[in-house]
Amino acid sequence: MTKIWQFALFLWLTVVIILAFLWAPLAEGLGEYTRIIYFHVPAAWLTVLSFLLGAIYSIIYIKKREIKFDLYAESASQIGLVFCLLATVTGSIWAKVSWGSFWNWDPRETSIFILLLIYAAYFALRSAIEQEERKAALAAVYSLFAFVSVPFFVFIVPRIYSSLHPDPIVNPEGRINMDSKMLTTFISSLFGFTLFFIWIFKRKIDLIGLKLNLKKMEL
Amino acid sequence: MKYDMQIIVRSLGKNFGAQKVFKNLNFELSDGQSLAITGPNGSGKTTLVRVYSYIGLVGPYLELYEELTALENLRFFARMRGIKDAFNRSMNLLQRLGLDGRGDDPVKNYSSGMRQRLKYVFALLHEPHVLILDEPTSNLDVQGVNTVYGIMTEQKKDKILILATNDQADVKYGDQQIAVGP
Amino acid sequence: MQLVLKAWFIFQKDLKQEFKTRYSINAILLFAIVTLVTVSFSIGTFAASAEIKSSLLWIILFFAAMSGLAHIFVREEEKHTADTLKLVAQPMSIFLGKFLFNFILLIVLEIITLPLFFAVMNFSVEGVTVLLSVLLIGSIGLSAGATMIAAIIAKASAKGALFTVLSFPILLPVLIAGISGTKIAVYESTFKAAGAELQMLFAYAVVVITAALLLFDFVWKE
Numbered sequence: 001m002t003k004i005w006q007f008a009l010f011l012w013l014t015v016v017i018i019l020a021f022l023w024a025p026l027a028e029g030l031g032e033y034t035r036i037i038y039f040h041v042p043a044a045w046l047t048v049l050s051f052l053l054g055a056i057y058s059i060i061y062i063k064k065r066e067i068k069f070d071l072y073a074e075s076a077s078q079i080g081l082v083f084c085l086l087a088t089v090t091g092s093i094w095a096k097v098s099w100g101s102f103w104n105w106d107p108r109e110t111s112i113f114i115l116l117l118i119y120a121a122y123f124a125l126r127s128a129i130e131q132e133e134r135k136a137a138l139a140a141v142y143s144l145f146a147f148v149s150v151p152f153f154v155f156i157v158p159r160i161y162s163s164l165h166p167d168p169i170v171n172p173e174g175r176i177n178m179d180s181k182m183l184t185t186f187i188s189s190l191f192g193f194t195l196f197f198i199w200i201f202k203r204k205i206d207l208i209g210l211k212l213n214l215k216k217m218e219l
Numbered sequence: 220m221k222y223d224m225q226i227i228v229r230s231l232g233k234n235f236g237a238q239k240v241f242k243n244l245n246f247e248l249s250d251g252q253s254l255a256i257t258g259p260n261g262s263g264k265t266t267l268v269r270v271y272s273y274i275g276l277v278g279p280y281l282e283l284y285e286e287l288t289a290l291e292n293l294r295f296f297a298r299m300r301g302i303k304d305a306f307n308r309s310m311n312l313l314q315r316l317g318l319d320g321r322g323d324d325p326v327k328n329y330s331s332g333m334r335q336r337l338k339y340v341f342a343l344l345h346e347p348h349v350l351i352l353d354e355p356t357s358n359l360d361v362q363g364v365n366t367v368y369g370i371m372t373e374q375k376k377d378k379i380l381i382l383a384t385n386d387q388a389d390v391k392y393g394d395q396q397i398a399v400g401p
Numbered sequence: 402m403q404l405v406l407k408a409w410f411i412f413q414k415d416l417k418q419e420f421k422t423r424y425s426i427n428a429i430l431l432f433a434i435v436t437l438v439t440v441s442f443s444i445g446t447f448a449a450s451a452e453i454k455s456s457l458l459w460i461i462l463f464f465a466a467m468s469g470l471a472h473i474f475v476r477e478e479e480k481h482t483a484d485t486l487k488l489v490a491q492p493m494s495i496f497l498g499k500f501l502f503n504f505i506l507l508i509v510l511e512i513i514t515l516p517l518f519f520a521v522m523n524f525s526v527e528g529v530t531v532l533l534s535v536l537l538i539g540s541i542g543l544s545a546g547a548t549m550i551a552a553i554i555a556k557a558s559a560k561g562a563l564f565t566v567l568s569f570p571i572l573l574p575v576l577i578a579g580i581s582g583t584k585i586a587v588y589e590s591t592f593k594a595a596g597a598e599l600q601m602l603f604a605y606a607v608v609v610i611t612a613a614l615l616l617f618d619f620v621w622k623e
Contacts, residue, residue: 062619117570124566128557137623138553141616145549145571148612149605152574156581156601276488282481286418295414299407299489325421341485 009199012192016185024185033097036090038185042193043087047115049197050080054122055147058140068208070136073143074126075204079197081119088112111153118146248395253375255393256383275347277338279354285327289318289337292326293344300345312340316366331358339370349379355389368392404494411490411498415473416505424476425506429469433514436461441521454524455583459576461518463543464565465510470547471564473499474555483555492621493614496548500613503551504544511536526583528590534599535582542575542606549613552620571609578602 020038027034057073091112096102103109125142129135248254283292290309297305313319316336321329329337335358342350355371356364371392374380382389390396419425440457449457477483486495515536518524526532550568554560582598592599 114570114573121567121570124563125553125557128554128559128563130558134556134623137619138556141620142550142553142567144616145546145612148608149546149571149574152601152605152608153577156574156578156598278484280481281485281488283485284414284418284482285480286421287414291417295410296489298410 006199009192009195012188013196016189016192019185019188024182025179027182030097033094034182036094036097038189040087040090040094041186042190043083043090044112045190046083046193046197047080047087047112049194050076050083051115051118051147051150053201054080054143058143058147061136061140062144067132067136068212070140071208071212072205073140075201075208077119077122077143079200079204081116081123083197084112084116084119088116107153114150114153118150122146248379248381251375251377253371253380253392253394254382255390255396256381257385257390257396257398273347274349274351275342275345277335277342277350277352277355279357281338282334283326283337283341285329286325288323288325289313289329289340290322292337293340296341297344302345305344308344309340312343316340317362332360332363335359336363336366339367343370347378349381350374352380352382352384354384354386355382356384356386364388404491405497407490407494408497408501411486411495412501415499415502419502419506425469425472426509428472429465429506429510430513432468433461433465433510434517436464437514437518437521444522449522451524451587452584454522455587456580457522458515458518458524458583459580461514462507462511463572463576465514466507466543466547467565467568469506470503470544471551471554471560473502473548474551475560478555487621492618495621496552496613496617499552500545500548500610503548504540507540507544508537511540526586527588528586528594531590531592531595532583532586534592535579535586535595535602538599538602538606539575539579539582542602542609543572545606545609545613546572546575549609549617549620552617556620556623574605575602578605 016038020035024035024038026032053076054073057069057076061067061069061073088109091109092102095104095106095109122139122142126135126139129138283289284295287295290306293309294305296302297309302308310319310322313322316339318333318336318340321333326334326337342352350370352367352371355367359367371380371382375392375394380392382393384390440461474483477486547568550564550571554563554567557563578598578601582595582602585595585598589595
């Protein structure tokens, strides 16, 4: 049964890519670069989702102290890191095309970059501790501590950078102007990639389960 | 305040992640009894020994603040524990452990033997009902060892003493013994 | 209140150690002065805008903090006094005591560095009270966050670099609001002008302290 779902997912994503490159119309002034939104926004969304998931599993680990929850948090963060890199890079390309420079410290760019820093710090912390339990505990705490400081960026960054840059911050998606074909492709991509995330995450969980079982058998 | 204390340990096991350190330890200790724990290094003696409150502890990784003097250290810990008449108690204990006159020296000027003895002053300051000693006679000269044996004898008379050691001479001070290891 | 009293004793103990060794204060002061001199020297005769000077001030403070605020926990771990402390104090007292120490350390740094900065960088502000408020409230959040991270990295290896790497994203809101508030203080002297920044710094401090108090138990017991 799972094989069928897997195949369906890949089919869906293939269709999304085809739609993105061949079917959806181009936005004015952006040319071929329009196509980035179909991948950039889902990547950014998945980064946030992973971050949230990591924080949730960190709380669960703190409450239950079972190592698997820490490994789930780590997995979520690994996936998050990858999508964060993708989002940053695609966003940067988009910025170059839209506003003329690769990096502007505009609120959205700053936010995604900070998430990147947090992910990097999380893994730096993990690699600096040998013992499994201590690593899990401290990583979980840092995860949560980072989580509570993130909302402040949402509020403070726009205030600062709107005063630095006199230009209004333009919604990079140009959402207002999306026509139905673009919208269809966009939503399909968002949906498809979310499923993709779930699929990868589930595989990682299964892998973790296998590893833990193997360890138990070795004892 | 007089109270009867009993420590009963059943099926005690400790894991560090996937590694079992020890399992199925059973013992009972009442007032007037002492216990010696033996085992090779890394077998988990020190892990077993990590319990606090109503408890005095001496161990290799329980150092005092070396920038401060002995008395400053003791004053700090006494305040934290709410010990009354701490100054006199400190002075008496310092004398008992052969450290009188050295109270105002910073601990970093102490030799390892002196530090070990100071640890006993720290542990005994609040007159603990349970005294737990990890490697009780390490770094001690003959005189220090004798002082410590005196302390152990006194403790096990009507209170509880637990020691973790591989020194055969120390082990004698345990009425019961358990060996820890795989 | 027992808890707070014990925190106060711990603070006094740390203060006493600091008086004897002057380790932390020397480290952060030296770092701040070296950075200030470097900045001033490299700008030379060019006129830097008030905006840039505001940023530089906070950069100096932040990195100076990174060079000295972790000591309070790292030293306990390295000298094996952490377990001894555990025997006599609950985690919350320990956090509060060391947070207070780091806060005072930071304030002392600012008291010394700020006048120097004003003089060397030819920096002047309209709203001195605004600036001081921004610094004060910002320092609360900064030292709270740094203290928490210090506790986390004290039990890891590669502590120095790790401290900065972990602290930067968490403390960034303070940096951003602090720099912005400082810029505003250059031109304005009313609190209202920097209202958003001050509110945010205050909210941040509250959130960070609360999170730290909730999570510290868990870190310390590891």
